[in-house]
Amino acid sequence: MITLGQPQHLGQRTFMLFISRRVTLGVVAFLISGVLAFIGPSLAVGIGSAASLGGSASRATVATIGGYISSFTILLFLVSVILVLVGIIIALVQYRNYIFVLDEFSLKMKHGLLNQLEISIPYRQIQDINLVRTFPHRMFGVSRLIMITAGHEDVKEHDQTDTVFDPIDADLAEEIKT
Numbered sequence: 077m078i079t080l081g082q083p084q085h086l087g088q089r090t091f092m093l094f095i096s097r098r099v100t101l102g103v104v105a106f107l108i109s110g111v112l113a114f115i116g117p118s119l120a121v122g123i124g125s126a127a128s129l130g131g132s133a134s135r136a137t138v139a140t141i142g143g144y145i146s147s148f149t150i151l152l153f154l155v156s157v158i159l160v161l162v163g164i165i166i167a168l169v170q171y172r173n174y175i176f177v178l179d180e181f182s183l184k185m186k187h188g189l190l191n192q193l194e195i196s197i198p199y200r201q202i203q204d205i206n207l208v209r210t211f212p213h214r215m216f217g218v219s220r221l222i223m224i225t226a227g228h229e230d231v232k233e234h235d236q237t238d239t240v241f242d243p244i245d246a247d248l249a250e251e252i253k254t
Contacts, residue, residue: 078251083175087245089217094167096216102159109152116145176241178252183223185239197239201225205253209246218243221252 078084085091112119120142124134174187183202186194208220221241241249 078178080178080180083177085171086174087248089245090243091171093216093218093243094171095164098163098167099160102156102163105152105156105159109149109156112145112149116149117142120145197225207249207253217246219246219249221249
């Protein structure tokens with residue numbers, strides 16, 4: 077429930093979406109390290125056989141290649157953990173620094189960490205509010221809220237400008253729209 081004058085965040089589902097966007101690379105690296113840990117010994121034998129030009133690989137060659145593969149697997153696992161942790165921290169900072177307030181006469185948005193952007197839109201200038209819910213939006217329970225406002229003086233923009241909340245929880249989007 078949105079309360080007038082109270083700072084609001086974009087919702088918990090939006091936070092989960094921010095996290096999923098930021099940790100994807102770390103999760104992929106984690107999965108690759110898991111696959112390498114599983115197939116590493118077989119891969120070492122295969123590479124050792126190929127290195128000995130079709131003959132049987134010596135145990136020393138297979139052990140050396142296996143050591144390299146296991147070292148790479150451990151390094152990749154550590155990098156994946158770091159990427160996931162950094163992604164979660166970035167998503168948290170991004171989410172915490174995106175705030176909107178519904179006042180008596182206007183909607184105010186503030187977001188950004190280093191370059192903070194603050195927008196105030198009087199309700200009288202809002203001409204239309206559209207909700208867009210693509211399949212990924214519906215899957216996460218979020219929406220894209222587009223506000224078309226009057227008062228922009230650029231001829232190319234046809235005297236309109238858009239303000240976009242993307243993503244925002246579907247429930248919050250419906251409340252803002254009403």
